[in-house]
Amino acid sequence: MAVPFPFDNLVCMLLGISFTVWFTLLLVFIIVPAIFGLSFGIRRLYMKTLLKVFEWATLRIERGAKEKNHLLYKPYTNGIIAKEPTSLEEELTELRRSGSSRDLDSSSATSSSSSSSSCSSASAVASSASAVASSASAVASSAEFDMSDIFSFCRRGVESIVDDEVTKRFTAEELETWNLLTRSNYNFQHISTRLTVLWGIGVVIRYGVLLPLRVTLAITGVGLLVVITSIIGLLPSGRAKSFLSEKVHLMCYRICVRALTAIITYHHSENKPRNGGICVANHTSPIDVIILASDGCYAMVGQIHGGLMGVIQRSMVKAAPHIWFERSEVKDRHLVAKRLSDHVEDKTKLPILIFPEGTCINNTSVMMFKKGSFEIASTVYPVAIKYDPRFGDAFWNSSKFGMVNYLLRMMSSWAIVCSVWYLPPMTREEGEDAVQFANRVKAAIARQGGLVDLLWDGGLKRGKVKDTFKEEQQKLYSKILVGAQENRSRS
Numbered sequence: 431m432a433v434p435f436p437f438d439n440l441v442c443m444l445l446g447i448s449f450t451v452w453f454t455l456l457l458v459f460i461i462v463p464a465i466f467g468l469s470f471g472i473r474r475l476y477m478k479t480l481l482k483v484f485e486w487a488t489l490r491i492e493r494g495a496k497e498k499n500h501l502l503y504k505p506y507t508n509g510i511i512a513k514e515p516t517s518l519e520e521e522l523t524e525l526r527r528s529g530s531s532r533d534l535d536s537s538s539a540t541s542s543s544s545s546s547s548s549c550s551s552a553s554a555v556a557s558s559a560s561a562v563a564s565s566a567s568a569v570a571s572s573a574e575f576d577m578s579d580i581f582s583f584c585r586r587g588v589e590s591i592v593d594d595e596v597t598k599r600f601t602a603e604e605l606e607t608w609n610l611l612t613r614s615n616y617n618f619q620h621i622s623t624r625l626t627v628l629w630g631i632g633v634v635i636r637y638g639v640l641l642p643l644r645v646t647l648a649i650t651g652v653g654l655l656v657v658i659t660s661i662i663g664l665l666p667s668g669r670a671k672s673f674l675s676e677k678v679h680l681m682c683y684r685i686c687v688r689a690l691t692a693i694i695t696y697h698h699s700e701n702k703p704r705n706g707g708i709c710v711a712n713h714t715s716p717i718d719v720i721i722l723a724s725d726g727c728y729a730m731v732g733q734i735h736g737g738l739m740g741v742i743q744r745s746m747v748k749a750a751p752h753i754w755f756e757r758s759e760v761k762d763r764h765l766v767a768k769r770l771s772d773h774v775e776d777k778t779k780l781p782i783l784i785f786p787e788g789t790c791i792n793n794t795s796v797m798m799f800k801k802g803s804f805e806i807a808s809t810v811y812p813v814a815i816k817y818d819p820r821f822g823d824a825f826w827n828s829s830k831f832g833m834v835n836y837l838l839r840m841m842s843s844w845a846i847v848c849s850v851w852y853l854p855p856m857t858r859e860e861g862e863d864a865v866q867f868a869n870r871v872k873a874a875i876a877r878q879g880g881l882v883d884l885l886w887d888g889g890l891k892r893g894k895v896k897d898t899f900k901e902e903q904q905k906l907y908s909k910i911l912v913g914a915q916e917n918r919s920r921s
Contacts, residue, residue, distance in 0.1 A: 460647060464684040473693050473845070477821070480844055484609050484820060487625055494622050583903070609820050609844065636842050644689045644841040651685035656745045658682075663748025672778075675749040676727045683724040691845040694721055701852035702726055703811035706777035708770075708803055711813040712875055713785035714793040715824045716833070717840065718815055721848060728783035729753060729773060751779050763802065770806050781811065786868065792825040793817050795882035796875055799868040808858045812871050814879035818847040851878045 463469060610632045658678045665671045687694070702725070703709040709728060711718065722728065730752045734743060746752050753769055773779055786799035793816065804810065817824040822843025826836050840846065853874055858867045869885075876883035 456643070456646065456650075460688050461650065461685060464688055465681045467680070467684065473691060476691070477693050477845060477847060480609075480821060483628075487610060487628065490622060490625055494625075609822075611822070611843065636844070640691070641842050644691065647685055647689035648841070651682045651689060652742065654685070655679070655682035656742055659745045659749035663745070671749070679723065679727050679746075679750065683720055686720050687724045690717065690720075690840055692717075692721065692724075693845055693847045694724070695849045696725055697849065697851045698854075699725075699852060701811070701854050703728070703781035703813075703852075705779060705781060706774055707781040707809065707811050707855070708774060708807045709781050709783050709811045709813055710786050710799070710803060710871060710875075711783070711815055712793075712796045712879065712881065713787045713790055714815065714817060715790055715826045716836075717824060717846065718785065719783065721815065721850065722783060722813065725850070727780050729780040731755075731770070731782055731784060753782070767802065767806060770803070774807050786872075790826045790828065792827075793819070793881070795884050796872050796879075797884050798887045799872045801864040801868050804858070804864040804868045804871070809855050810871060811855050812853040812875050814851040814853065814875045814881075816849050816851075816879040816881070818849075821845040821847045824848070853878060 459470065459472070610629050655678070659675070662671060662674050662678060665674070709722070711722065719728075719730065727750070729750065730746070732743075732754060734740065734754045734756055743752070743754055747754060751773065753773060755766065755769075770782060773782060782803075784803045786803050787797050788800055789797075791797055822840065822845060824840070824846055828836075831839065856867075856871055856874065858864075862870075873883050875881070
């Protein structure tokens, strides 16, 4: 009879002890505090330690660059073209005036040379002055197409290409400091041996310790959400079911937040959305939902998916009144508006969470809000979300990374640090349409979050510029010509 080798028993015993310690620590320090909404302050201490390491690494890079005479890469800043905003009419007038001035200069020089032989210099100056006055009046009253008008549109086109306000909102924000992630700053190549070793240790920590821990927490949170909400869905509708559903959703979302090592600071919680309302927020990442839902329950709105996402959606809707649409229903605006309106009218239901931009922006700006959600309710609850890119880039570039790749990048980052501001509820004013209301709410979110307020549609991320934008410029130019003709006919 063969006797098992003692080494095999030792390995099995060590593995058993390791897994026991791992899950015990996980349960005591992460899952249980998440259930009760508690925090031991470990994540904030971790964040402060990281900041000190990043500062030291940045100083070491700058010192090493000076010693080796390397030029540090500096990310482009906003405002490449510095110019005062001018109207199209002012630009055209300036172009025509400058063109006429050059013609006058040449004609003045010619008339001066000829007048020196035929008449006195005084008469030449007088004739030149009268020519300038007559030319200026001609420019002011000209209502016909001028070839120089083309240059105004050409200049605007070149400026839009050079200082593109849209495209750069869909790329990751480049950092001026290095956070020991090679994907965040180009200066990582100018480093010393000590920094290289430190970066290697960081890779081991992120992929060998943090990533397995976070994957375990994510599986735990999603698994509990699916199982418990499915069980709650068997209960009859009532206060008990709503109470249990809210507690379970909060618990599971808080576990998922810890799966990202998310450090969130909530401001002005007295303005949190209330039942029967609509919450609108700027959109940077799919984890925006988890960030907000870990502090309060919301009714989600979206399209029905298949696979794992479909399983999660079906279990969630059993326990709470989420609004899921079939693919064929999404394009039916009237049906979508009807279901949302019915939800809002019932003040016992959870507030609806909507991201009116319709796509993810890189957290440097807020783009055009779709008017649909602002046609449904006269009162909305704005929320501003601002991420700190020093610890990890939360922006999801869906055209470059798939969901799995994106989540891997999130879970292998140092942390997700963000601030959330609950703004006071805003009501549509008398005589204000949905578009104006949406723009006012968007401006308030941008101002609170320190973001750039842009009028461009986020749909330009994948689509072409609409013909209506071109037609607006054509109409504006034609109005200038027609208006000048009317003024001249009246005079």
